Amino acid sequence: DVKVTQSSRYLVKRTGEKVFLECVQDMDHENMFWYRQDPGLGLRLIYFSYDVKMKEKGDIPEGYSVSREKKERFSLILESASTNQTSMYLCASSSTSGSFGELFFGEGSRLTVL
Amino acid sequence: GQNIDQPTEMTATEGAIVQINCTYQTSGFNGLFWYQQHAGEAPTFLSYNVLDGLEEKGRFSSFLSRSKGYSYLLLKELQMKDSASYLCAVGSGGSYIPTFGRGTSLIVHP
Numbered sequence: 001d002v003k004v005t006q007s008s009r010y011l012v013k014r015t016g017e018k019v020f021l022e023c024v025q026d027m028d029h030e031n032m033f034w035y036r037q038d039p040g041l042g043l044r045l046i047y048f049s050y051d052v053k054m055k056e057k058g059d060i061p062e063g064y065s066v067s068r069e070k071k072e073r074f075s076l077i078l079e080s081a082s083t084n085q086t087s088m089y090l091c092a093s094s095s096t097s098g099s100f101g102e103l104f105f106g107e108g109s110r111l112t113v114l
Numbered sequence: 115g116q117n118i119d120q121p122t123e124m125t126a127t128e129g130a131i132v133q134i135n136c137t138y139q140t141s142g143f144n145g146l147f148w149y150q151q152h153a154g155e156a157p158t159f160l161s162y163n164v165l166d167g168l169e170e171k172g173r174f175s176s177f178l179s180r181s182k183g184y185s186y187l188l189l190k191e192l193q194m195k196d197s198a199s200y201l202c203a204v205g206s207g208g209s210y211i212p213t214f215g216r217g218t219s220l221i222v223h224p
Contacts, residue, residue, distance in 0.1 A: 004156075031211075033211070035214075040122075040216065041216060042201070042214050042215060042216035042217050043157075043201065043203075043214040043217075044214075045211065045213075048211060059213075090156065090157070101145070101205060101211075101212070102147070102159045102162065103147075103149075103157075103159065103212070104159075105156035105157050105158070106156060107155065107156050108155075108156060
């Protein structure tokens, strides 16, 4: 069974803390994504990656960075967490070889910044 | 950019049929996705349309009209477990990165 695993389901952090959200996929997918999901706003793309060590900004990259050192792992980093980054964060992966880009999502990480 | 519109909320009765609409404006359209998301869970893929017409998959069907920038998701024989958010997402340009609408929350009542 295909799987995207996010390291933490729930996190509570303080303003100014550095936060790492980890995501691992076991499908050998080339593409990985980080979205945030907020009520009334839907899913918004933060960053994505087409390959190891490659990253591209999505629609709302401000305040975030990412790292992809290995194909299966894509990390989202909040250098200095702020209260407006309280949200549900969803990682996803997809393949570009022989497919139309169906996204496979992790269970999500709900981050609260106090 | 892209503009994707879908109703915020819909209600329906168990056993009935419901149609969730999605309209979009985009350049370089390369496909439209529907995802289902139950509360507190990850979105899961339902359907993909790239050509005009109706794609049927069990109780769920998805329709696309590229000329009208319009799609709908049709759910038949509604069950209580169909209560969820339904996300319309459009792929465009040279990439397979979909842009999501804000989602439609469907409430199925007895």
